[in-house]
Amino acid sequence: MTPADFSFLQSFLKTRSGLDLAADKQYLIDSRLNPIVRKRQLGDLANLVRALRTGTDKALENVVVEAMTTNESFFFRDKTPFDQFRDTIVPAIAKSRASTRKLRIWCAAASTGQEPYSLAMIIKEMSGTLANWSSEIIGTDLSTEVLEKARAGLYSQFEVQRGLPVQMLVKYFEQQGEMWQLNPAIRAMVQYKTFNLLDSFSGMGQFDVIFCRNVLIYFDAPTKRDVLARMARQLAPDGFLVLGAAETVVGLTTDFVPMNGCRGVYLPTGKGAAAQPQLKAVNAPGLTPSSAMSGLSSAAAKPTPAASNVLPLTPSRFRT
Helix, strand or coil: CHHHHHHHHHHHHHHHHCCCCCCCHHHHHHHHHHHHHHCCCCCCCHHHHHHHHHHCCHHHHHHHHHHCCCCCEEEEEEHHHHHHHHHHHHHHHHHHHHCEEEEEECCCCCCCCCCHHHHHHHCCCCCCCCCCEEEEEEEEEEHHHHHHHHCEEEEEHHHHHCCCCCHHHHEEEECCEEEECCCHHHHHHEEEEECCCCCCCCCCCCEEEECCCHHHHHHHHHHHHHHHHHHHHHHEEEEEEEEEECCCCCCCCCEECCCCCCCCEEEECCCCCCHHHHHHHHHCCCCCHHHHHCCHHHHHHHCCHHHHCCCCCCCCCCCC
């Protein structure tokens, strides 16, 4: 690939998705776009770039963006944010929203749905704390393909083995041949929408909690600042922003401050930050780390023969 073609792809991906493709990442271009070249019978990457330059093949543009973005996701990924959601965030919101009994959550980069469905299962398990509450979870991603899978709630043996506690597998899934189907009640708790984080957030409404994990790491500093500033406007003054373990707002914005004792959780400056000393972790009845977030038993974790052929997914973590 010529330097000019690589430069074009850098600019194209930055404009379309926010991806900041470093100069040493050309191997990603080769590994992720060559399958498109073969499928489209374009001959080589130079012809693919030539087709993109015309700006007339929107389907090709979408395929390229989806191929270059990452779609890694699994149930209760990293565990800590979900523990903090259950033990600290939900109890705090249950107290502050006692009069309205409404909880609204946005999962940016929802990918194939494991993150929003993990939150939905926690909310269902906390029915005592959230009795008679209205809960809404919005999962967004720029890939229509991964969102179709998320809506179906149908996962392979390999996918349900990755982080999903065996208790929740038994309680909330039904086996369909070699696949596992999430039950309708949990699926109904999440709405999925195609959305790009580079677009306006004005139509999203206000949220109590925003999960935007492992997304900012793919953006350059100006894009990170822009996304955080716009998220601050969509978050309730006493809401919570949850980022990935390798992400931070420090040095990027003054709209958020880290929450004491909660890794990756940030509060809006002002009312949220001022209330920080009053927020304490509370274990919700019936959903302790040992009972609800433990790993799969060896029996449940044993893959079916077909599962041995399932390859790891390649994150809309940087999608929305």
